[in-house]
Amino acid sequence: MERLGVGIGWRPEIDLTVERLPGVDFVEVVAENLRPDHLPESVVLLRERGVPVLPHAVSLSLGGADPVDPARVAHLGALAEVLDAPLVSDHVCFVRAGGLDSGHLMPVPRTREALDVLVANVRAAQADLPVPLALENVAALLDWPGGELTEGRFLAELVARTDCLLLVDVANLHANARNLGTDVDRFLDEIPLERLAYVHVAGGVEHQGVYHDTHAHAVRPEVLEVLARLRERVDPPGVLLERDDDYPADAELAAELAAIRAVVG
Amino acid sequence: MTGPQRDRLAAAQAELLRALLAGGEPPAGFDRDRLRIEARALLNKRRGIVAALRPDLVEALGERFRPLFDDYARAHPRREGTRMRQDAAAFAEWAAARGELEPPRKRRWWQRRAT
Numbered sequence: 480m481e482r483l484g485v486g487i488g489w490r491p492e493i494d495l496t497v498e499r500l501p502g503v504d505f506v507e508v509v510a511e512n513l514r515p516d517h518l519p520e521s522v523v524l525l526r527e528r529g530v531p532v533l534p535h536a537v538s539l540s541l542g543g544a545d546p547v548d549p550a551r552v553a554h555l556g557a558l559a560e561v562l563d564a565p566l567v568s569d570h571v572c573f574v575r576a577g578g579l580d581s582g583h584l585m586p587v588p589r590t591r592e593a594l595d596v597l598v599a600n601v602r603a604a605q606a607d608l609p610v611p612l613a614l615e616n617v618a619a620l621l622d623w624p625g626g627e628l629t630e631g632r633f634l635a636e637l638v639a640r641t642d643c644l645l646l647v648d649v650a651n652l653h654a655n656a657r658n659l660g661t662d663v664d665r666f667l668d669e670i671p672l673e674r675l676a677y678v679h680v681a682g683g684v685e686h687q688g689v690y691h692d693t694h695a696h697a698v699r700p701e702v703l704e705v706l707a708r709l710r711e712r713v714d715p716p717g718v719l720l721e722r723d724d725d726y727p728a729d730a731e732l733a734a735e736l737a738a739i740r741a742v743v744g
Numbered sequence: 745m746t747g748p749q750r751d752r753l754a755a756a757q758a759e760l761l762r763a764l765l766a767g768g769e770p771p772a773g774f775d776r777d778r779l780r781i782e783a784r785a786l787l788n789k790r791r792g793i794v795a796a797l798r799p800d801l802v803e804a805l806g807e808r809f810r811p812l813f814d815d816y817a818r819a820h821p822r823r824e825g826t827r828m829r830q831d832a833a834a835f836a837e838w839a840a841a842r843g844e845l846e847p848p849r850k851r852r853w854w855q856r857r858a859t
Contacts, residue, residue, distance in 0.1 A: 544754030577758025579765050580822045582790050588756065592749045599746045620782045623756075624773025689781055724792070 480644075481565050483531060483677050483717025485740050487732065493722070494521035496729050502736055503530065507719055508558075510536040510567070515557040526562060534558040536569040541600045541614070542587035543573035552607045559610045566676055568613040568646045569604075571597065571634065588623035589633045594640075601641045613644035613676040618654035618683075618692035630661055631669025638674050645670060647715075648679035649705040650692055656705075657690040663705055667712055677717030680706060680739055695724035698735050706742050718743055765821035787817055794832040801836055804845055812839055 484504025489497050497506060498521060506525060513519070513534070518526075526532055536555050539547055559567045572584040587593050605612050616634060628636065638645060647670070655661035680703070682696040698720070709715065718739050722732065762768030764783045770776055791813050795802050802809050816835050826834075839845040 544750045544757055546750075573757055575824050576754065576761045578824050579758070579761045580824050580826065581761055581765065581786060582793075582822060582828075583786055585757075585760070588753070593753055595749050596746050596753050620785055621774060621778035691785065724796075 480676060480716040483533075483719075485736055485743070486677075486717060486719040487736065488535075488719060488721040488723070489522060489525070489532070490723065490726075491519060491521075493726050493732075494519065496726075496732060497521070498524060500729060500733055500736065502733075502740065505531040505533065505717060505719070507533045507535045507568075507721075508562075510534040510555050510558055511538050513558060515554070515561040518561065522562075531565060532562045533564050534562060534567045536567065537584065538574060539569040539600075539604060540572070540574045541569055541604065542571055542585075542593065542597050543575055543600070544596060545575070547600045547603050549607060552604050556608045556610075559608065564610060566611045566613055566644060567608060568615060568644075568676070570615045570617050571637065572617045584617045586617055586619040586621070586623065589626035589628045589630060590623075591627055594628070594633060594636060597637060598640045601637070601643055605641065605643070611644050611676075613646040615646040615648050615679065616651050616655075618648070618651035618658075618690075620658055620689060620691075622659045629665065629669060630655065631666040634670050638671050643674075644676035645672075645674050646676055646679060647709065648681065649709060650679065650681040650683055650698070650702045650721075653699075653702045653705045654683065654690045654692045657685075657701075663708060667709055672709075672713040675713060675715055677719060678706065678709065678715045679719055679721055680735075681721040682735075693724070694721050697727075697731070698738070703738060703742055706739070710743050715743060761821075767818060787814060790817055790822065790828075790831070793828050794835060797829055798832045798836065801832070801839070801845070805839065808844060812842075812844055 485502060486505035487497055487503055489506040489508050497503060522532055534555055539551055555567050570584050573587055574581050652663060652666060656663050680698055681694045682698045683690055683692045684696045720735055759771045763770050763779060764786055770779050805812060813835060816838050822831055840847045
């Protein structure tokens with residue numbers, strides 16, 4: 480797996496911050512917010528410096544019942560090519576159903592039947608992408624009834640059947656441990672860590688006993704603890720900090736990157 | 745190959761989103777409290793994005809922004825293919841139609857007020 484190092488999510492609101500923060504080895508861009516033929520100047524600058532820029536999609540709805548939309552896959556592929564990205568990613572989730580758009584990454588039922596549909600969608604997307612596809616575990620506030628597999632087994636089978644890469648979000652894993660009772664160690668033991676492309680770290684907030692993965696708050700120590708438990712098992716090729724709102728001062732983001740670096744060494 | 749599976753999954757996912765976004769019946773087997781928490785989280789996210797896209801609406805409506813947006817959102821779940829900017833514009837129209845917001849002015853900046 481390609482070494483990526485420590486990175487941060489590039490967002491237009493913090494473009495200058497990302498450019499001048501020390502120790503940013505790679506960045507990620509939200510694929511739906513960029514046009515391959517009109518890249519933001521800041522992203523072009525980062526590419527000119529040799530910083531890898533990885534497109535991260537949020538709208539393929541690979542866990543949805545509908546076949547994947549070829550136009551969305553083509554957009555993601557075109558971005559990968561223009562950015563010369565080593566890989567692209569999206570989530571194990573659905574965002575659309577019954578004509579409605581949830582506006583968020585919804586968990587899929589952990590049943591064999593839902594897995595079959597997900598596998599078919601992932602294969603269809605892979606067939607049209609120029610680079611490998613990594614898939615990310617999402618944070619859930621609720622659980623589907625009738626789950627037949629643990630989340631770790633579900634992801635392991637997905638990898639076995641599609642040969643996709645994994646993007647493990649340790650904040651999402653913490654969220655599911657807190658909200659749904661997911662066993663963090665079991666999850667990390669069950670997933671094929673040799674297929675780990677990189678790791679996401681993000682901030683969140685606890686409200687009335689429920690952890691909300693907001694990407695608008697500081698990274699909590701419990702999340703870094705999950706990162707440490709992952710690090711006990713594998714040296715992750717990359718770790719990326721995601722911040723999407725309520726942007727703090729540069730120094731605060733730099734401190735969070737340093738804290739991540741301290742854990743993964 | 746995945747036809748029947750897709751149909752069953754489509755029905756289950758549509759039922760869940762209807763419950764979370766459009767006031768539909770809670771689907772069997774789900775924790776009611778969690779459905780409420782998820783519905784509120786989705787509404788908060790949608791309202792937050794609209795507020796970020798249209799600070800003018802937040803300013804014009806003040807404390808009424810939140811309750812009005814929530815009424816609008818529950819009655820108008822976001823349809824597939826609707827962009828957030830369109831959602832924000834639809835909310836502005838909805839609020840104007842209810843007399844909560846002045847309709848967009850036709851007057852240009854260089855024109856004097858009529859009276």
